[in-house]
Amino acid sequence: MSEIPETASLMPTRRMPGWLRSRMRNVAPFATLIALIGFFWAASDSFASVGNLQNILTQISVTGIMAVGLTFVILCAEIDLSVAGIANATGIVVAFFTTQDASVGIANVPLAGWAAICIALASCFVLGAVNAFGLTRIGIPSFIMTLAMLQIAAGISALLVRGQIAYTVPSLVSTLGSRSLGPVPWIVIVAAIFLLAGHVVLTYTRFGRYVYMTGGNREAAEYSGVNTRAILSAVMIISAVCSGIAGMLGVAYFGSAQQNEFDTYLLDSISAVVVGGTSLFGGQGGIGNTIMGLLVLGVLNNGLDHINIDSFLKILIRGVILLAALVINVYAQRLQLTRST
């Protein structure tokens, strides 16, 4: 056999210092964010303003609340494709139990605001519990289970509104979804609280540790006596409830409850988690990463509007960014593996 040319130096593993390799999944999204901000700052006069910062934060809030629950799920090396579906269904449920304007032709059941909210919370909890049951008791892979749930949730939404649009939600929901506390929209505050709570639970509690361990090596977690079924059930329910709350606030934020209004949020929330660097293989990443991912997507979406780009091209660009994030995600995993052999 002839001599193989020296091509190993082309592989970045050679030159990259160890500290950077192990932090690749944290550094890459942060660097992307800085680069995007720099680019839009230079390319547009209207991008860098306090008002626009408020816009960006408001735009990512609904996604942010959904992404909190999804982070738990992805850390366990599972996936939840029903987040947007459950958000839509829960938003419609809360409107269904609220008095609507006479012009709205929905056969709804008006209840007190608190009762409507409780019923909505209970519905997303139940949908999450069904996901959990299918995954941990029947043994349906989460990808398929939540795909079915996506359809079921869409069905519930369709049955309740029957093609109509509802506008009114309980006052608590509409305050949190569409009003501001001083200059800060309530929805941003709620999203921040959810992100903070998610971070605290994942980092500082036993449950959070079990989530990482279950995602890192499920068999080892089982042999360590961790009740992985309970952990997986819990993350599916957390994801559904986060989605439900995002759905209720989203309805208030959009000002209407109707079929299919959350459709783009499935891809957005998964993108946020993955672009942020949380490993698709489980066990690595966290809410910090998700915040980075949310900001990257938020700045990107918002910035593209400021530079008058073809709105159809915008869709393509988002796809390319997601692909790049996936490449980095898988690559970061590999870097860590080479480092640890």
Place this chain on the structure above:
Amino acid sequence: MPRPLLELSQVSKSFGGVAALRAVDFELEAGEIHGLVGENGAGKSTLMKIIAGVQTDYDGAMLLSGQPVRFLSPRDARVAGIGMVHQELSAVRDLSVAENVFLGAQPLNRLGLVAWAAMRRQAVEHLQRLEIEVDPGARMGTLSLGLQQLVELARVLFSGARIVILDEPTSALSPPEVERLFGLLRRLRDEGRTFVFISHFLDDVLAISNRLTVFRAGAAVATQSCAGTSKRWVIDRMIGAGHEKLEESYLADIALPRCPAAKTVLAVNGLTRPGAFRNVSFEVRAGEVLGIYGFLGSGQLEVAHALFGHPPASHGSIILDGRSVRLSSAPDARRSGIAFIPESRKMMLFGAEPVYKNMTITILDRIDRLWLRPGVECRIASRHVKQFHIRPPRVERPLSTLSGGNQQKVALAKWLTHLPRVLILAEPTRGMDVGAKDDVVTILRSLREQGLAILVVSSEPETVLSLADRILIMRKGAIVREFAEEPISKDRMLEAA
């Protein structure tokens, strides 16, 4: 003298500043079986990974048949005729034997589809030529580990490998299986194939190899013809002098001690899981180590798993401290006070997580209320790192940066922070060097003194003999003999099994 088939000169490799190989020279003659021995972390695996193209980033040169080569992937190495049979087999359990033999090289018909009949026929021929008696249609996962290993070897040979690296090939095999493997290796060697035989079982290495190379602390310290070389000499090179007590031969009689009159902690009655084990009954007393020995696949491993509820037995009763318990899942078993160390490190360790998190996962609910207390965890872990001589002694390091033997010690340590009622160990010393084995023996003896009931399950007679006070022999899923308060030796155990 002809040129060696494979020459490595001045090969060095370090991981994060820690030298794994220091300027190693290594030669492989065509048509020899070359033994490779050394303690865990001495550098054997790293060197073999370089040769097999798994580890691509190193200093030094490699010559194959006199030509300089540098493999950038395992495929490069395979193309050059170098194959490896890993200790933890990489066979695809859900495919048939024939498909495994042809893995990645299925014969195709004119339409570009897999030619199933031809594949099956060729697999039969190939396996027959190697005198491996196995049904090519059988699913790989249903075969014994020994047979899987032979099929894996067949696959590597079939892919055209001239040099085959065997990593711990005998650790999971029963004596007849070892004999069968050795017969095959000798025949293949005489046909001109070359083997590297890595093992902790020095008797096996000396029995099969033409030459052997001893590694110590990243350096090749000696290469010697095996004829006339004693085990004593090899051990001295491996770990230096003064370790005589570590490697006893167990051929002489060992007197099992008098059973203590302590109370029974664990009593098992008529435990059965169809297809795995049947009607297994025994008791383990406080301060006693009960050993269960059997050849691989005799059911002892499955009994151990059943006592941890993973998966549980279908019939029979388990009485713990006088109370009947139902162990239907691992969390149940852990809550009841049963600790279990399974047979493979992969099954219980978290590679990406730091050492301390690996150790405290089993006891989090005892040391924490609502919030985690990493400070406390690190203190507990540090204590164990000292007690178990785990190197490097840094609890924040990711587990995967430790060597195999040290990882094994972490696996043992994780259950011992809060003493369980019963400790079950499956193959506790598999893949360990003599020094690490001795550490395990010491640790288990001290646990026994503290009144723990310990169950050791193994297919290595030395392991059971060095640890147990009382020994049960299992054959084909049933207990066939008990040794207690009497002299016992390795050959008597093998005879009973």
